[in-house]
Each structure stands twice: as C-alpha cells, then as structure tokens.
Amino acid sequence: MARRPAFFISDRTGLTSESMGEALLEQFRDVQFKRATYPFVDTPEKARAMVQIIEKTAQQTALRPLVFSSIVDEEIRSIIKSSPGLHLSFFDAFLGQLEDELGIQARHTAGGRHGIGDTERYDARMEAVNFSLNHDDGISDKDLQKADVILIGVSRSGKTPTCLYLALQYGIRAANYPLTPDDLDNPGLPPMLRNHLNKLYGLTIQPDRLAEIRQERRPDSHYASLATCKREVAEAQAMFRRFNIPFTNTTQKSVEELAVSIMQACKLKRRF
Amino acid sequence: MARRPAFFISDRTGLTSESMGEALLEQFRDVQFKRATYPFVDTPEKARAMVQIIEKTAQQTALRPLVFSSIVDEEIRSIIKSSPGLHLSFFDAFLGQLEDELGIQARHTAGGRHGIGDTERYDARMEAVNFSLNHDDGISDKDLQKADVILIGVSRSGKTPTCLYLALQYGIRAANYPLTPDDLDNPGLPPMLRNHLNKLYGLTIQPDRLAEIRQERRPDSHYASLATCKREVAEAQAMFRRFNIPFTNTTQKSVEELAVSIMQACKLKRRF
Numbered sequence: 001m002a003r004r005p006a007f008f009i010s011d012r013t014g015l016t017s018e019s020m021g022e023a024l025l026e027q028f029r030d031v032q033f034k035r036a037t038y039p040f041v042d043t044p045e046k047a048r049a050m051v052q053i054i055e056k057t058a059q060q061t062a063l064r065p066l067v068f069s070s071i072v073d074e075e076i077r078s079i080i081k082s083s084p085g086l087h088l089s090f091f092d093a094f095l096g097q098l099e100d101e102l103g104i105q106a107r108h109t110a111g112g113r114h115g116i117g118d119t120e121r122y123d124a125r126m127e128a129v130n131f132s133l134n135h136d137d138g139i140s141d142k143d144l145q146k147a148d149v150i151l152i153g154v155s156r157s158g159k160t161p162t163c164l165y166l167a168l169q170y171g172i173r174a175a176n177y178p179l180t181p182d183d184l185d186n187p188g189l190p191p192m193l194r195n196h197l198n199k200l201y202g203l204t205i206q207p208d209r210l211a212e213i214r215q216e217r218r219p220d221s222h223y224a225s226l227a228t229c230k231r232e233v234a235e236a237q238a239m240f241r242r243f244n245i246p247f248t249n250t251t252q253k254s255v256e257e258l259a260v261s262i263m264q265a266c267k268l269k270r271r272f
Numbered sequence: 273m274a275r276r277p278a279f280f281i282s283d284r285t286g287l288t289s290e291s292m293g294e295a296l297l298e299q300f301r302d303v304q305f306k307r308a309t310y311p312f313v314d315t316p317e318k319a320r321a322m323v324q325i326i327e328k329t330a331q332q333t334a335l336r337p338l339v340f341s342s343i344v345d346e347e348i349r350s351i352i353k354s355s356p357g358l359h360l361s362f363f364d365a366f367l368g369q370l371e372d373e374l375g376i377q378a379r380h381t382a383g384g385r386h387g388i389g390d391t392e393r394y395d396a397r398m399e400a401v402n403f404s405l406n407h408d409d410g411i412s413d414k415d416l417q418k419a420d421v422i423l424i425g426v427s428r429s430g431k432t433p434t435c436l437y438l439a440l441q442y443g444i445r446a447a448n449y450p451l452t453p454d455d456l457d458n459p460g461l462p463p464m465l466r467n468h469l470n471k472l473y474g475l476t477i478q479p480d481r482l483a484e485i486r487q488e489r490r491p492d493s494h495y496a497s498l499a500t501c502k503r504e505v506a507e508a509q510a511m512f513r514r515f516n517i518p519f520t521n522t523t524q525k526s527v528e529e530l531a532v533s534i535m536q537a538c539k540l541k542r543r544f
Binding site: 004012013014015016019020023024027028029030031039040064066070072086088090091093094095097098101102104106107108119121123125126129130133160161164165168209212213216254255256257259260261264 | 276284285286287288291292295296299300301302303311312336338342344358360362363365366367369370373374376378379380391393395397398401402405432433436437440481484485488526527528529531532533536
C-alpha cells in the first residue's frame with residue numbers, strides 16, 4: 001500500500017515543523033508515512049516550486065498529502081496552501097490568537113535570531129561544548145569545580161552524548177566521570193567526587209543492552225560480557241543509592257529526555 | 273512593567289512546545305516575556321499542581337499568562353485548560369483534523385519512542401557522535417573515507433559545534449578539517465582533501481567576529497589579531513571559490529541553521 005505523504009515545510013530550519021509533525025504522526029502508529037522536509041522555503045518562487053512537488057506527489061500516490069508548515073510570511077503561506085493537501089499550518093493556528101491577546105500586530109517576517117552573531121548565546125554554547133570536549137577523558141578537580149553537573153556511570157551508559165546535548169541545547173557545562181571497575185570495587189565515593197556530591201547525577205542502563213553496546217566496541221571481551229555488565233550496573237546503582245545520588249535508567253530514554261530530566265532534577269537553568 | 277508570563281508545558285521533554293512557543297513569541301519583539309518550561313506533566317496530579325502555579329502567576333502579575341502546551345492525554349489537557357490563560361494547545365489545534373483525514377483514532381497516549389532502547393536510532397547517533405569526537409583533532413584518510421561530509425574552515429569558524437550537532441540531530445558522520453596557515457599559503461587543496469572534493473563544505477566567518485572569538489582563547493596573540501583573521505578568511509574563501517566548494521558564512525547563523533543548510537546543500541539524509 002502506498003504510504004501517506006507527509007511534508008514538513010518551513011521558512012527556517014524546519015526543526016519546529018518537523019518536531020510538531022512527528023509528535024502528531026506518532027499518534028497514528030498503524031499508518032505508514034513517507035516523510036520529506038523542506039527547509040528555507042522563504043520566497044514566493046520557492047513556494048511555487050514546493051506546490052509543484054506536492055501536486056506531483058499527490059498525483060503519484062493518489063493520496064492527499066499532509067502538509068505541516070511553519071511559515072511566517074502570509075503570501076508564501078497562501079501559495080503553499082493552494083496545493084492539494086491537508087494543511088496544518090502552525091502560524092495560521094496560533095498567530096491570530098496571540099495578536100488578539102497581546103493587542104499588537106506580529107512582525108510577519110522570519111527572524112534572524114540566534115546567529116553566531118548573537119554572541120552571548122554563541123559564547124555560552126561554545127564554552128559548554130569546549131568544556132565537555134576537553135574533559136571527555138581525564139578530568140581535573142578544577143574542571144569539576146567549574147561543572148554545572150557531573151554525570152557518573154559505568155562505561156557506555158550514555159554519558160557522552162548526554163553531556164554534549166546539554167552543552168549544545170542549554171549551554172550547560174556537563175562533566176563526564178566514568179565509574180571504573182576500581183571505583184566500583186570501593187565502598188566509598190571516588191575521591192575526586194567527594195567534594196562535589198551535590199552536582200552528581202547517575203546514569204544506569206539495563207545490563208543486556210549495555211552488553212550489546214559494549215559488544216560493538218570490543219567483541220567477545222570480558223568488558224562486554226553480560227556477567228561483567230550485570231555486576232558493574234548493580235555496583236553503580238548501589239553507589240547511587242548509598243550516597244543519595246539522583247539517577248535514571250537510560251535504556252528507554254532518548255538523549256533529549258535524559259537531558260531534560262537532568263535539567264529538572266538538578267534544577268539547572270539554561271545559559272542562553 | 274511586568275513581563276507577560278509564557279508557560280511551555282509538555283507531557284514529554286517540552287522541546288516541541290518550547291520551539292513552537294519561541295517561534296511565535298519571536299514575532300512580538302516589543303513585548304517582554306517571562307518564560308518557564310515545565311516538562312513531563314504527565315499525570316492529573318502534576319496538571320493540577322501546574323494549574324496552581326499558573327493561577328498564582330496570573331494573580332501576581334495581573335497579566336493573563338500565555339500557555340503553550342503539547343499534551344496528548346485529554347484529561348490532563350482539560351485540567352491545564354481550566355487555568356486562567358490564553359491556551360495555545362498544539363494537539364487541540366491539529367489532532368482532530370488529522371483523525372478526520374486519516375479516518376482513524378489517534379492513540380491519545382504519550383509515546384515512548386526513541387529511547388536508548390530504540391537501538392537503531394541510538395546506534396546511528398552514537399556512531400556519529402563517536403566519529404566526530406574521535407576526529408576532532410588529527411584526522412586520517414580512512415576517517416575521511418568514512419565521513420558523510422567534511423567541514424573545512426579556519427580555526428574557530430564554527431566547525432566543531434556544527435559537526436556535533438549534525439551527529440546528534442541527524443546521525444551524520446561529519447569530519448572536521450581545520451585549514452592551517454600552511455594550508456592557506458598553498459594554492460592547491462590540502463593533499464588529504466584531494467580525493468574527497470565532493471564531500472567538502474566550507475565555513476567562513478566575518479573577520480572581526482573571528483578576532484573576537486580567538487581573542488577569548490588566546491588574548492593579544494598574532495593568531496587573534498584582526499589582520500591575521502582578515503588574511504586567513506580571505507585565503508579560505510579564495511580556496512572555496514577556486515575549487516567550487518560550497519560554503520556559508522556562519523556569522524549570522526545558528527548551529528541549527530548551519531546544520532540544516534549543510535544537509536540541504538550536500539543532499540545528506542538523516543541516518544535515523
């Protein structure tokens with residue numbers, strides 16, 4: 001059966017129309033969709049080219065396309081809406097209501113916010129990215145002092161991508177402390193972490209999934225064996241409980257969800 | 273004057289309601305907003321606590337709050353909507369239309385998609401993140417062969433955060449090749465890059481902004497001087513033109529915009 005076409009169209013990056021569209025499509029798991037994202041549709045010419053693409057797709061599939069759009073300019077928006085499709089237009093749905101409520105007209109032009117020229121935002125972001133890159137392996141006490149949060153967990157429990165996401169998305173300086181087998185054998189907290197108990201956040205993971213991830217990295221090693229993974233995870237969780245360190249299981253969570261959970265649990269505020 | 277309260281409320285991470293809300297608020301630059309994001313509002317109890325927060329804020333500021341929400345469950349949604357505010361509810365606006373169009377009922381439960389348990393997505397993402405981390409300094413020809421795209425530019429032109437964002441957001445393996453003064457003095461393409469011309473994408477930047485960024489890193493150095501920055505940028509741009517390498521100026525662009533521009537220009541497809 002032909003898949004239902006779903007277009008995500010935007011005058012900017014398309015990230016908003018994509019995340020909005022995906023959240024909606026996710027509500028219909030039995031339907032197969034054929035997705036296509038078109039960013040930077042910011043002139044009437046590009047909009048008319050877009051209409052032709054939508055028309056062609058509608059003819060080929062004989063299914064009415066779903067068109068998720070986030071376009072500020074009214075002329076461009078109305079061109080897009082002349083195409084055959086169910087139009088779910090983000091600004092149509094909300095902008096008028098907001099204008100009425102605020103009692104002023106919206107700008108109706110796509111903005112150039114948050115460029116690298118937006119130096120405050122860029123600097124916070126870069127500082128955080130550099131922080132997490134510099135301390136991915138081997139970390140000093142000075143680094144830990146500067147950190148907003150310190151993620152701890154066994155090797156391959158998801159610390160690195162979460163640190164990077166916290167840096168890129170929120171400008172948070174997230175340090176990454178891997179719990180080694182030595183750390184885990186010891187009943188105390190690793191010495192370096194003792195002065196930073198209030199910044200610690202633990203990541204744990206299902207042992208079978210951990211074994212799978214480690215297997216990719218070092219096939220058939222002691223490190224990747226299910227027994228090792230089970231023991232390390234149990235010891236790490238015991239440590240988290242012993243020292244009242246908040247922690248979460250990463251197995252069923254996306255990096256986005258982990259980052260937001262950590263922001264919330266550690267009461268962190270975005271730096272831009 | 274009191275700032276207008278703006279709540280971003282979600283049963284999940286809040287990323288959709290935040291990006292939707294920010295795109296709308298950005299249309300009203302003359303209004304001052306006081307933003308607050310509440311993720312994981314996924315039970316009636318949490319929704320009722322949320323209502324109290326909104327009520328209290330409305331009383332304190334004597335301004336009607338704006339409530340941007342992305343909540344699938346109808347009971348939770350209706351509790352939130354009992355609070356005083358202009359309610360811009362994402363699922364209210366679109367879900368009914370989609371159900372009518374598709375002729376089936378939505379699930380109406382918040383989904384657990386994209387967990388680290390979603391192994392395909394997680395693996396693509398981690399492979400890309402590890403790729404960009406391993407090759408941030410010093411890169412081999414084997415790395416360049418595996419790369420989906422190779423970002424080139426002078427030191428501090430924005431390559432690193434863009435590579436990381438491409439990896440995290442799209443699972444794209446983006447290599448990072450810094451153009452050194454030696455590379456720039458030479459009229460040819462750096463030898464390592466010669467076999468990979470079709471994967472190259474250039475980043476450039478305004479010299480004064482570059483000098484500012486470098487100044488942070490190595491104050492009052494030759495490296496950070498405006499003259500050095502002007503010369504390096506001019507030479508890099510000449511190289512991009514000479515070899516027909518697509519390139520963009522990062523000065524006014526966010527990391528998100530850069531990543532999407534590169535995806536589009538290099539015809540890259542997300543890997544998850």
